[in-house]
Amino acid sequence: MISFSDLLSFEKLVTPTIIKIVYYIAIVLIVISGLIGVFSAFALHGFFSALLALLTTLVGLLACRIYCELVIVLFGLYDRAGEIRDRIGSR
Numbered sequence: 001m002i003s004f005s006d007l008l009s010f011e012k013l014v015t016p017t018i019i020k021i022v023y024y025i026a027i028v029l030i031v032i033s034g035l036i037g038v039f040s041a042f043a044l045h046g047f048f049s050a051l052l053a054l055l056t057t058l059v060g061l062l063a064c065r066i067y068c069e070l071v072i073v074l075f076g077l078y079d080r081a082g083e084i085r086d087r088i089g090s091r
Contacts, residue, residue: 013075013078013079015071015075016071016072016075016076019068019071019072019075020068022068023064023065023068026064026068027061027064030057030060030061030064031057031061033057034053034054034056034057034058034060034061035057037053037056037057038050038053038054038057040053041053
């Protein structure tokens with residue numbers, strides 16, 4: 001868990017924790033907008049438009065997941081670089 005002193009000293013990064021929250025919020029918003037898109041496309045244009053809207057929603061979910069994973073990996077690399085720096089410095 002992140003303590004207040006970690007927030008002030010920048011020793012522990014908060015972005016990986018925040019990105020998980022952002023991911024869950026984005027998932028909910030993508031699913032809601034996807035459902036609205038599917039139903040409205042089906043009502044206005046038919047089955048194939050609804051299928052396209054569903055496919056677009058699935059691609060949006062995948063893109064959101066990939067983006068969030070990339071951000072977490074980048075911050076993980078930063079943490080590992082700090083560990084390497086500390087190990088080299090202790091020699």
